[in-house]
Amino acid sequence: MIEFPNYTKALIVSADGDFYCLVDYLIDKSKLEAILIPNYLHFSALLKSKKIRPFLKFMNDLKKKLEFKKEKTP
16 A cells, blocks of 8 residues: 555455455555456455456466467477
């Protein structure tokens, strides 16, 4: 929060509900870009509220884009 005036949007990488108050505050101040959650099957129920849901992004959805693919040799 010390750097609050020095950035436009925050990206939080966590599935922990301990950040609920921070997330709620950042949404109210229009400073939250997204919450990146490693696994859509396991994350805090605190992050499932209607207010927060639009900001959730899941790393599971990025697997196809980020995975290493070996090149086929002829």
